[in-house]
Amino acid sequence: MTESICSSSSCAQCGFRSSIFSSLTDEQLKELTVQKSFHKVGKGEVIVEQGSSINGFIFLRVGLAKLARINPDGREQIAGIATPNDFVGLLSIFSSKTYKYSIIAIEDSEYCQVDYQLVMDLVETNGKFSKSLLEKFSSVSDLLVGTRLELELRQLRGRVAFIICYFANEIYKDKTFNLPISRKEIAELIDMRVENVVRTLSEFRRDKIIKIEGTTIEILDQEKLKWIKMHG
Amino acid sequence: MTESICSSSSCAQCGFRSSIFSSLTDEQLKELTVQKSFHKVGKGEVIVEQGSSINGFIFLRVGLAKLARINPDGREQIAGIATPNDFVGLLSIFSSKTYKYSIIAIEDSEYCQVDYQLVMDLVETNGKFSKSLLEKFSSVSDLLVGTRLELELRQLRGRVAFIICYFANEIYKDKTFNLPISRKEIAELIDMRVENVVRTLSEFRRDKIIKIEGTTIEILDQEKLKWIKMHG
DNA sequence: TATCAAATTTGATTTTTAACAACGTAACTA
DNA sequence: TAGTTACGTTGTTAAAAATCAAATTTGATA
Incomplete structure (x- = not known):
C-alpha cells in the first residue's frame, strides 16, 4: 500500500488531541501538524524494523499492530498488540538508540510519526505534556507487563x-x-x-x-x- | 527493623543525584531533602503492599527488593527484582490509584519515599527532570519486559x-x-x-x-x- | 488455470513439567 | 525443650506441551 499525506491538515482533530496532546498550545499544535508525517500501511506491512535507529514517535491512529521481536535463533515472539490511540514502540524509546521490537500492522493501519527531537522539546517546555506522556507510558507498560503475567499464570x-x-x-x-x-x-x-x-x-x-x-x-x-x- | 531518619541531611549526596535528580535546582533539591522520608527495612519486610493506595515515589538506595503480586488463587508471581538506584513500583504509578505489586525487601534495604505531588510538581516545572524520569521509566520497563520475554524463550x-x-x-x-x-x-x-x-x-x-x-x-x-x- | 508456498489441521510419540507423596532439616515459638 | 511450620530434597506418577510426520486447505502467482 502506498503511503500518503494525511487528509486532515491539523493534528487538532486527531484522536490523540484528547489524550496526549490536549495540553499543547495552539502554536505547539501547529508545529506538530506541520512536522508530523502521516502513513497508511496494509496488513502485514512493517511500520518499524527491529534494530533500526529510533528517529521518531509513532502514534497508531487506526488499525492494529503487533510488537514483535525475532530472536537470534530465528524464533519470533510477540510481546503485545498495539491498539488505536496507542503510542507504539514506546517502551524503549527513551532508553535505547534502536528499536528493540518490530512493529508490524496486523490490520490495515494508519499512523503518524513525529520527530523525536520535537517531542523531547515538548517534554522540556510543556509540563502538562510531560505528565500526559508519563501517564500514557505508564499505562502502556503496565498493561504489557500485566498481560504477560496473566498469560504465564x-x-x-x-x-x-x-x-x-x-x-x-x-x-x-x-x-x-x-x-x-x-x-x-x-x-x-x-x-x-x-x-x-x-x-x-x-x-x-x-x-x-x-x-x-x-x-x-x-x-x-x-x-x-x-x-x-x-x-x- | 525500626525505621529511622536518613543520616545524610541532603539528597545531594544520594546516588539518585547523579541520575534522576541531577537536573534539579538547589532550591528544588532542598525541598526534596526536607520532604523525603528515609526508611530502613530488613530482609522480608514489606515496603509497599499490593492494593494499597499510591502516595509516593520510592527510590531504592541500598539492597534488593522483589516486585511481587499475589493472584486471586493465592499463587504468587515475581515480576522482577529491583536493584539500587531503581525506581521501584514505577510501572503503574502514573496510571493507577493503587499499587499493583507488592514491593518486598529480599535483602536489608534502604529507600526514600517522596510525596507523589512533589514529584508531579517537578515534572510540571522542570523539563530536564521530566526527561530524566522518562528515561529511567523507559529503561526500567524495557528491562522488565525484556527479561520476561527472555525467560519465556x-x-x-x-x-x-x-x-x-x-x-x-x-x-x-x-x-x-x-x-x-x-x-x-x-x-x-x-x-x-x-x-x-x-x-x-x-x-x-x-x-x-x-x-x-x-x-x-x-x-x-x-x-x-x-x-x-x-x-x- | 496450474503450480507452488504457506498455513492449517490431525495423529502419534517423546519430552518436559506439574502434581503428589514422603522425609529431613532449619528456624521459630509456646 | 518440644512442637510447629516453612523450606529443601528426592522419587514416583500423571498431565501438559513439544516434536515429528503427514495430509489438507488456502492464497498467491506465473
Missing part, C-alpha cells in the same frame, strides 16, 4: 481462551470478530506451539464454545469460555 | 541458568554470591515449580557446574552454565 487452554476474550472484549468489543492474526502468531503471543493452538481451537469448536468460519470467530458460550480462561 | 534448565547468571553478572558481579531468594521464589520468578527448581539446582551441582553451600552459590563452570542458559 495459565496453561494452554487458559491462554487460548484468554486471547479469544482479549480480542472479543478489549479490541473488537463484539462476540463475533475477524481474528487478525494467524495461528502461528497466536502461538507466538501466548508462548505455545502452533499445533497446540490449533488443537485447542478445534477443541473449543467441537465443544460448541466458539464457531470458526474462515478467519471469523464467534463466541457461542461466553460463560464456558470465561470459565476456561479463569480455571483452565 | 527458555525451558526449565535454561531459565534456572539464566537466573543464576543474572544474579552473578547483573546483581552481584561476582561468580560467588549469596542467593537472596528461596527456591520457591526462584520458581515464582521463572514461572516454574519449586520441585523442578530444586532438582535443576541439584543437577547443576552434581554436574559440577555450580557449588551450593547454604545460601551461597559459586559458579564453577561459567562456560557450561552459559551454554545451558543459551541452549538448554
Whole structure:
C-alpha cells in the first residue's frame, strides 16, 4: 500500500488531541501538524524494523499492530498488540538508540510519526505534556507487563481462551470478530506451539464454545469460555 | 527493623543525584531533602503492599527488593527484582490509584519515599527532570519486559541458568554470591515449580557446574552454565 | 488455470513439567 | 525443650506441551 499525506491538515482533530496532546498550545499544535508525517500501511506491512535507529514517535491512529521481536535463533515472539490511540514502540524509546521490537500492522493501519527531537522539546517546555506522556507510558507498560503475567499464570487452554476474550472484549468489543492474526502468531503471543493452538481451537469448536468460519470467530458460550480462561 | 531518619541531611549526596535528580535546582533539591522520608527495612519486610493506595515515589538506595503480586488463587508471581538506584513500583504509578505489586525487601534495604505531588510538581516545572524520569521509566520497563520475554524463550534448565547468571553478572558481579531468594521464589520468578527448581539446582551441582553451600552459590563452570542458559 | 508456498489441521510419540507423596532439616515459638 | 511450620530434597506418577510426520486447505502467482 502506498503511503500518503494525511487528509486532515491539523493534528487538532486527531484522536490523540484528547489524550496526549490536549495540553499543547495552539502554536505547539501547529508545529506538530506541520512536522508530523502521516502513513497508511496494509496488513502485514512493517511500520518499524527491529534494530533500526529510533528517529521518531509513532502514534497508531487506526488499525492494529503487533510488537514483535525475532530472536537470534530465528524464533519470533510477540510481546503485545498495539491498539488505536496507542503510542507504539514506546517502551524503549527513551532508553535505547534502536528499536528493540518490530512493529508490524496486523490490520490495515494508519499512523503518524513525529520527530523525536520535537517531542523531547515538548517534554522540556510543556509540563502538562510531560505528565500526559508519563501517564500514557505508564499505562502502556503496565498493561504489557500485566498481560504477560496473566498469560504465564495459565496453561494452554487458559491462554487460548484468554486471547479469544482479549480480542472479543478489549479490541473488537463484539462476540463475533475477524481474528487478525494467524495461528502461528497466536502461538507466538501466548508462548505455545502452533499445533497446540490449533488443537485447542478445534477443541473449543467441537465443544460448541466458539464457531470458526474462515478467519471469523464467534463466541457461542461466553460463560464456558470465561470459565476456561479463569480455571483452565 | 525500626525505621529511622536518613543520616545524610541532603539528597545531594544520594546516588539518585547523579541520575534522576541531577537536573534539579538547589532550591528544588532542598525541598526534596526536607520532604523525603528515609526508611530502613530488613530482609522480608514489606515496603509497599499490593492494593494499597499510591502516595509516593520510592527510590531504592541500598539492597534488593522483589516486585511481587499475589493472584486471586493465592499463587504468587515475581515480576522482577529491583536493584539500587531503581525506581521501584514505577510501572503503574502514573496510571493507577493503587499499587499493583507488592514491593518486598529480599535483602536489608534502604529507600526514600517522596510525596507523589512533589514529584508531579517537578515534572510540571522542570523539563530536564521530566526527561530524566522518562528515561529511567523507559529503561526500567524495557528491562522488565525484556527479561520476561527472555525467560519465556527458555525451558526449565535454561531459565534456572539464566537466573543464576543474572544474579552473578547483573546483581552481584561476582561468580560467588549469596542467593537472596528461596527456591520457591526462584520458581515464582521463572514461572516454574519449586520441585523442578530444586532438582535443576541439584543437577547443576552434581554436574559440577555450580557449588551450593547454604545460601551461597559459586559458579564453577561459567562456560557450561552459559551454554545451558543459551541452549538448554 | 496450474503450480507452488504457506498455513492449517490431525495423529502419534517423546519430552518436559506439574502434581503428589514422603522425609529431613532449619528456624521459630509456646 | 518440644512442637510447629516453612523450606529443601528426592522419587514416583500423571498431565501438559513439544516434536515429528503427514495430509489438507488456502492464497498467491506465473
